[in-house]
Amino acid sequence: MNAAGRRTSAPDSHVMSIERDRALNIGIYIYENAEVLDFSGPFEVFSTATRLTNSESSFNVFLVAEENRPVNARGGYSLNPHYDFSAHPEIDILIVVGGIHTEELTKANVVSWVAATSEKARVVASVCTGAFILAQAGLLENLEVTTHWENIEELRESYPNINVVDSCRWVDEGKFVSSGGISAGIDMSLHLVSRLAGLELAEKTARQMEFEWRKNS
């Protein structure tokens, strides 16, 4: 139902080679009633990509929650975050997922953590309605952004300074990348693997996952 992803700017300054001293830290923010596939899809992509490189120096993917206790994702799926806000490794790539996101928008500590973590991150990405959390943190002004098809109008009305676009799997604006709903986060994560470690690894990852990646082509 959607076209493939689109890159609206050339994010050359953010391109990183896989040749580096340590793994890139991919931090995925999860919360009560986060959508299960929104975080498990990207987790699968980055952990599979790491496995395929036969190297510990590619990606280190982990889940971060507000507090260090089990998180009940949507549908009653209980998982244990790797870290909480008070102590986590430096996050190079921050991924903020969707789900029942509305309560997150009202939490000052969540919004300020997202803003502060984004400032230090090299890439900040949203899946589905995770875009609302980035918007609330004031990170998306004047950028092209997408979200779940059901929430396009709401995002447009709530944050009039964002250029909300639909009919694409993901939008790459350089530092900020956003995807459509749920499974589109897998396509976007594969795009990030391609951007950060090369197209060949992204294609191998998609094949390992037996996922028909809709890349930007």
Add this chain to the structure above:
Amino acid sequence: MNAAGRRTSAPDSHVMSIERDRALNIGIYIYENAEVLDFSGPFEVFSTATRLTNSESSFNVFLVAEENRPVNARGGYSLNPHYDFSAHPEIDILIVVGGIHTEELTKANVVSWVAATSEKARVVASVCTGAFILAQAGLLENLEVTTHWENIEELRESYPNINVVDSCRWVDEGKFVSSGGISAGIDMSLHLVSRLAGLELAEKTARQMEFEWRKNS
């Protein structure tokens, strides 16, 4: 890379209508080093389908592990099963997932639980290398079965009485359904929603997940 699913027999005797007294219980078996998307994909499908029916009487999806403690899925993803072998609701649809499955084949209590649970279930499905666990329990003899493309030959050699097929997303043999690797479990789960509750709900679920379902068509 794969064709869509194929149905090798008419599973009419197993078709259930969504009109029934209670939700269908979908039990997903998870274990140490199970592949994250193998179980989170089907969980997302059945929980989203339930949400879209606006009814509590469609699907009740839960995770079952050998013991009642956190399970470390592949890549270091820790989750808390809903139930263990000693106490779980009656399972109507059993889904056995893949990952690093080899240790499961050596556990007598796992193999016997899968065999006993399958006997009472109406549908038994495998994702990815979960097919090896069903095979080890003696459930797949003389049936057409698929698995992850990397493991097709191994399944064929290990269990010569199974008709192992490749180049399809899933195979429906009536009571037993098997899918290809990782993301193919999402296609198969959407097929099960279609079979159990109708094509319309399956298509709505795929659209809600923004997933391009490769159905049997």
